Amino acid sequence: MPLAVGKGRLERGVAWLDERLGLTSIREFVAHKTVPVHSGTLWYYFGGVTLFLFAIQVATGILLLLYYRPTATEAYESVQFIMTRVQFGWLIRSIHSWSANLMILAAFIHMFSVVFLRAYRRPRELTWLSGVALLGLALGFGFSGYLLPWNTISYFATKVGTDMAGSVPWAGPALARFLRGGDDVGGATLTRFFGFHVAVLPAVATALIGLHLMLVQRHGISSPPWIEKRFAATGGRVPQMRFFPNFFLREMMAWYAALGVLGCLAALFPWELGDKADPFASAPAGIRPEWYFLAPFYTLKLIPSHVGFMEGELLGLIGFGLLALGWVLLPFWATNRAGVERTRLVTGAGVVVVAYLATFSLLGYLK
């Protein structure tokens, strides 16, 4: 029978691949991979949503590369061409810009869910570190990509951002010069940021994503300690859901929902192009960075120009640097030397950081 023949061919094909790729072991691994089921399972989807949005970034970014030209004289015009002349160019660019923002939002939610669900605990310290590094890279993607349309707002926001980098003690001037490719933001900065955005950052991000996912597979998905205790008290274990297909199908629903939100944002609020950057014009009033940099930006604005013997901006940058370092090292101070978890301290720190980011971002947006 033709069907039987076809099936036989398919089986032979799979067997051929299995022999060379070891598909059986992968199938075995996927079949046994599980996800804990409890009241906080919903938060597990945000890691996948972040990954999905990153994939959209890569796909739309490649399409934009077909037309984008990274020079000060052509960048703005090329984006304008994409927005007005290229079939569905507006959609690709708007989705690229909106998904970048949604990806950073999803990454933040994922990070705070890890903090509040205590998923950073031993032996997942490296998973946490790779995740925080990925968030840093996402912010780097945002900062470097913001300049690429070469419009007024992005130009002056980059000026402010690289000025801040220049205030970093000791290495600041060299860092600012390295970022700008000169003394001021110009064509060299654009070319450099383009290089970071499409080559350096994606390469590092791909490697880190691989490491992050490998660590997640290695250690499995963490259950919150209070859930584990509750089930342990009754002599059982936390119920588990098969990753494939049960969790995967649900994750796909989240991806489709994210796609719907992206479509709405791109169609109803297409990402603006603004006016072409004019390095000789004065900075427009109310210049401010993207929302994810608003909280530190607004905080630095509130600090007086001089605090004691120190420049206010420098003091702010040192403060942010120390806080960021403390946050990165969270898994290492979340447990004391006796092995007891500092639950209240971590929860308190998490709540304070979320409240600070939300309040100061809002104030920075409104002021």
Add this chain to the structure above:
Amino acid sequence: MRRATIWLALGLVPAGLAAGPPKDSCVECHAALADELQKPALTFATDIHSQHGFSCADCHGGDRGADDAEIAMSAAHGFKGKPARKMAPQLCARCHSDVGLMRRYNPRERVDQYAEYQTSVHGKLIASGDEAAATCIDCHSVHDIRAVKDPLSPVHPLRLPETCARCHADAARMAKYKIPTNQFAEYRQSVHWEALAKRRDLSAPSCASCHGNHGATPPQVSSVAAVCGSCHAMMEDLYDKSPHHDVFAAMNLGGCVVCHSNHGVKMLAGEGSVCKQCHEAGSAESRTAAGMAATITKLDSALKSSDAVLAQAARSGMEVSEAVMKEQDGREALVKARVAVHTLDPFVVQKAAEAGMAIAAETRHAGEAALKERDFRRFGLLFALLAIAVTIAGLWLAVRALERGAPPLEESGRR
């Protein structure tokens, strides 16, 4: 002590250590007085002369280094007291007409203000003994004089009309000169005021642009067109070649102001056209004027209509910056058509307007296309959302079906 003496003897004490701010007993004493005697001491710090190191004594005489008021304000030390109003121009001119001195502080500053002032109506009145006429301090203020470019200066371009109006809009003050006092009110209705006050265009004309500043005098009939033409060169050129030029000259009328008025300068078009003042309704000239006005109004309306469509598209997030840029060319064509009116030739106006009409049609079409595209996107979004919703529902049903047969929960598994 010994070392200090040696340094002083050698004249090598650093300037910053040896020379503090020079003593100024005028400011010290007057700051402790009250009312009018105190005011100059308080405001003088903001005065540009103070900032350049001049003191009260440079105008009023006296010895600012003396602690004793009797000595400081003694005739022996050249104290002059409060100069008479009519002497103010001469007093200011001592420095402001001195090329060598002015070059030290402001090399680009003119030094002919006093010479000009003497030719002005104000200067002549002062010379004739009328002390009510304006002198330097009436416009520039006194004791708190600021640079013209300082926005707080009463002669800064944005504040100059109000400064002139302080006297010229005062009916009681102007009564004895028998001149009108409605110039400022009329000016505030003009296109010049709109450019200056509303668009903050510092190059827009105000009183001094036409009347002169230090040599302030009203333009005469013979010079009105030249005054307007100093900015509106093309209009002046076309007017000189137009039939109006010879007619107005023969009637001894002042060129541009016959149609445009003087202080309340307006653009003339459409309803309320001044042409009716001279040309009877129904006459050939009146019909020509109406035709030119209609051409300009039509272009203006077309541009406004295009502007509204493009603005609506931009509000919807559509990228229409190219069309908006193109529309600027249409506005230029409108200006050219308005300028062409001075030829009084409807064909020249029509030709200038046609280019603008074509641009307005093109930009409006671009705006309408953008709005169509917006609607297409919204329809596409609706379709995509439906497809996404159906897919999510399908996935949900698949999960339900999957878990109905076999429970999703496993009691064992890795954590």
